[in-house]
Amino acid sequence: MHTTRLLPLLLVGVFALLIIPVDSGAQGSACGCSQQDKIDLDSRINQVTTAMKEYDALISEWETKEKGAGEPLMLNSTHRGNVQGSVGFRMSGAGDPNARAFDAVTDPACHITINPNATPCLRGALEDHEAVHKKACDKNTSSNPFIDWRSSQRVVDYMKEEKAGYQKELERLTKERDQQQKNCQKLTKLDPSMQRQLEQGKAQQERLQSASKRLESFGKSLN
Numbered sequence: 001m002h003t004t005r006l007l008p009l010l011l012v013g014v015f016a017l018l019i020i021p022v023d024s025g026a027q028g029s030a031c032g033c034s035q036q037d038k039i040d041l042d043s044r045i046n047q048v049t050t051a052m053k054e055y056d057a058l059i060s061e062w063e064t065k066e067k068g069a070g071e072p073l074m075l076n077s078t079h080r081g082n083v084q085g086s087v088g089f090r091m092s093g094a095g096d097p098n099a100r101a102f103d104a105v106t107d108p109a110c111h112i113t114i115n116p117n118a119t120p121c122l123r124g125a126l127e128d129h130e131a132v133h134k135k136a137c138d139k140n141t142s143s144n145p146f147i148d149w150r151s152s153q154r155v156v157d158y159m160k161e162e163k164a165g166y167q168k169e170l171e172r173l174t175k176e177r178d179q180q181q182k183n184c185q186k187l188t189k190l191d192p193s194m195q196r197q198l199e200q201g202k203a204q205q206e207r208l209q210s211a212s213k214r215l216e217s218f219g220k221s222l223n
C-alpha cells in the first residue's frame with residue numbers, strides 16, 4: 001500500500017534528475033555549467049594569480065641575493081622547500097574553502113602525474129602547467145635517473161619556470177571561465193550531497209568562531 005503511493009513520487013524524482021540541464025558538452029570547453037565548476041575555477045584563478053605575484057617578489061629577492069653573493073645561487077632541497085612553502089602559504093589563503101583543488105607533479109624522470117580525481121574542468125590547466133616543467137625537464141635531464149637535474153638549476157631559473165607554468169595555467173583557466181559565462185545561461189546547483197557537506201563545514205566553522213568569541217569575551221572579563 002505504502003510502496004504504491006511512493007512510486008509516483010519516486011518517478012517524479014527520477015524525472016527531475018533527468019531534466020536538469022547539463023551543458024557539459026559545450027564547444028571547446030571542459031567545464032560544465034555547474035555552480036561547483038565555477039567555484040573551482042574562480043578559486044584556482046585567484047590562487048594562480050597570487051602564486052605569480054609571490055614568484056615575482058621572490059625572483060627579485062633572489063636576484064638581489066645573487067648580486068650580493070657574486071655567483072649563481074643553485075637550487076637545493078632547502079631552497080626549494082622554502083620557495084614552495086611561501087608560495088603554498090599564499091595560495092592557500094587565496095583559495096575558496098568551498099572549492100575543489102587537485103595536485104600535479106612532474107618527477108625528475110620527466111613523468112607527469114596528475115591527481116586522478118582532478119575534474120575535467122581543472123585538468124587541462126594542470127596539464128598545461130606540467131607541460132612547462134616537462135619541457136624544461138626533457139631539455140636538461142641526464143640519462144642517469146639518480147641525478148635530479150634541478151640540483152644544477154639556478155634558484156631564479158627554477159622560480160621563472162614555475163611562474164611560466166602558472167601563466168599557462170591561468171591562460172587555460174581564464175578561457176574556461178569565459179566559455180562558461182558564454183555557454184551557460186544558468187548554472188546548475190550543487191548536487192545535494194555536496195551541498196550538505198559544504199553546509200556542515202560552514203556550520204562547524206561558525207561554531208568554532210562563536211566559541212572563540214566566547215573565549216575572547218571570557219578573557220576580557222578576567223582582565
Ligand SMILES: [Zn+2]
Nearest residue numbers: 129133162165
Ligand atoms: Zn609547477
